Amino acid sequence: MTRPTRRQTPAVWCVWALTALFVAVTLKAQAPPQATGRARPSAHAPAGLFPHSDNCVACHNNLSTPAGEDASIGPAWRSTIMANAARDPYFHASVRRETIDHPARSREIQDECAACHVPMAQKVAHTQNRLTTILDDPGGPPPDTHDPLARDGVSCTVCHQIASDGLGTVASFNGNFRLRPARPNGVRDVTGPFAVDKGRHTIMRSVTGFEQVEAPHIRQSELCATCHTLITEALDRDGRVIGSLPEQMNYQEWRHSAFYAEGRSCQSCHMPRVAGPVRVSSVLGEDRDGLSRHAFVGGNAFMLRMLNRFRQLLDVQAPGPELEGMARLTEQQLREDTATVEISPSQTSSGVLEFE
Numbered sequence: 504m505t506r507p508t509r510r511q512t513p514a515v516w517c518v519w520a521l522t523a524l525f526v527a528v529t530l531k532a533q534a535p536p537q538a539t540g541r542a543r544p545s546a547h548a549p550a551g552l553f554p555h556s557d558n559c560v561a562c563h564n565n566l567s568t569p570a571g572e573d574a575s576i577g578p579a580w581r582s583t584i585m586a587n588a589a590r591d592p593y594f595h596a597s598v599r600r601e602t603i604d605h606p607a608r609s610r611e612i613q614d615e616c617a618a619c620h621v622p623m624a625q626k627v628a629h630t631q632n633r634l635t636t637i638l639d640d641p642g643g644p645p646p647d648t649h650d651p652l653a654r655d656g657v658s659c660t661v662c663h664q665i666a667s668d669g670l671g672t673v674a675s676f677n678g679n680f681r682l683r684p685a686r687p688n689g690v691r692d693v694t695g696p697f698a699v700d701k702g703r704h705t706i707m708r709s710v711t712g713f714e715q716v717e718a719p720h721i722r723q724s725e726l727c728a729t730c731h732t733l734i735t736e737a738l739d740r741d742g743r744v745i746g747s748l749p750e751q752m753n754y755q756e757w758r759h760s761a762f763y764a765e766g767r768s769c770q771s772c773h774m775p776r777v778a779g780p781v782r783v784s785s786v787l788g789e790d791r792d793g794l795s796r797h798a799f800v801g802g803n804a805f806m807l808r809m810l811n812r813f814r815q816l817l818d819v820q821a822p823g824p825e826l827e828g829m830a831r832l833t834e835q836q837l838r839e840d841t842a843t844v845e846i847s848p849s850q851t852s853s854g855v856l857e858f859e
Contacts, residue, residue: 551712552630552664552682552691553623555652556580558711559659562786566794569779580659580797582825587810588620588656589648590817598637607742613637617647618678619730622661624653626682654818660713662726663693667718671725671754673734680729683716694718697783697791706787722795727769728754760842772840773799802837804830 560577568574580586588594598616602609617625617635624647625635636646647653666681675681683692693713708714720726733751736744749755757763762772774797780790810819811826819826849858 551689552626553652553658553660554711554713556586556655556658562707562710562784562788565785566781566783566788568777568781572777574777574781574794574796576797578821578825580799582807582821582829583797583799584801584803584806585657585799586655586821587817587819589624589654590656590810590819591620591806592809592813592817593806594620595637602638605738605740605742608738609638610634610636615677619733620656621648621653622657622678622730623655624648624650625678627652657730660693663695663721664691665694665720665726665729667720670720670723671728675725675729676732676734676754678730680726690714692716694721695783696722696793696795700789703787703789706784722768722770724754724757724769731769762842770795772836773801798829798832800829800832800836802833802841804833804837807833 556577560581563576564578566574566576584591594616598613601612601616605612611634613636614625614628614634617628617637621635621637628635628647637648639646652658664682666683668681669675670680683694685691689712690708691713692715693707693711694716696717696719698717699715704714731751731753732755733749735748735750737746737748739745753769757769774795777794777796780792781794782788783791783794807826807830810817811823811830813819814823814826846858849856851857
């Protein structure tokens with residue numbers, strides 16, 4: 504049986520052409536600039552809140568399961584949407600569209616969207632009493648998204664520094680998570696799910712200035728909910744708030760699903776655990792049961808392939824085969840490991856579908 508041929512009307516072709524042009528302009532606009540005399544100082548320097556992921560990957564790499572399967576954290580993470588959140592061209596196009604519609608609120612819109620796509624830059628900017636910039640401003644300084652630390656996306660020490668305070672509450676949504684405060688001596692905590700051997704405390708601290716702390720909330724869905732619940736303010740043409748709308752409700756959808764009743768967290772599906780004991784660190788690490796994979800498999804294979812296709816323009820760090828491998832894992836999860844929706848019982852009465 505063949506499908507009927509669909510004729511595209513001029514209006515449809517026009518929409519496709521405008522969409523392609525908009526994405527192309529966005530890709531070009533977000534490309535990191537060549538070196539100039541007006542570069543912004545690194546976001547890492549003034550606050551010391553975050554190190555670059557390179558500091559973490561150096562030790563949390565070259566990890567293998569008892570069966571010889573690669574379980575390295577760094578290569579898995581760098582090929583995810585999380586790692587490329589600040590490069591995501593759809594994100595940039597969406598921000599630009601919103602600022603075009605509401606130019607009077609451009610700075611606030613950019614800062615709010617930065618909370619989850621450019622979180623390290625946003626937290627640092629707030630310590631400097633300023634708002635985060637995402638889009639290029641002709642004649643102004645480069646936006647925060649050109650900073651190497653900002654382009655690290657949702658990096659290691661974002662999630663692993665989130666405090667348990669208020670998680671799961673409305674106050675924590677829209678990326679309004681809190682970071683654990685520094686200790687009086689300046690050392691910062693980095694959280695994980697495992698008990699920490701006292702003899703290994705100084706290893707990470709000597710390299711990064713961070714010290715490991717066991718924190719069970721790193722495996723709770725409420726931690727993910729901080730960015731995966733988005734309640735957006737609706738604005739009128741003059742930028743006045745006229746209401747709010749639930750734009751993304753992943754956490755609430757999970758709460759009302761069978762997964763919640765079964766005790767399966769977000770991490771249990773999107774960060775499945777490795778089979779068998781595995782060293783968490785390649786440098787003096789001990790074998791641990793239950794290491795979570797950092798593949799963060801979601802549902803957007805299309806965007807992963809777009810990142811791969813425009814990798815040079817977008818300054819993507821993950822090798823092409825890793826991105827394609829993640830795209831295939833995404834498709835596999837969509838086929839095999841996602842929820843099913845059933846509507847029953849249902850009946851048709853007088854041409855109307857009825858169901859409970």
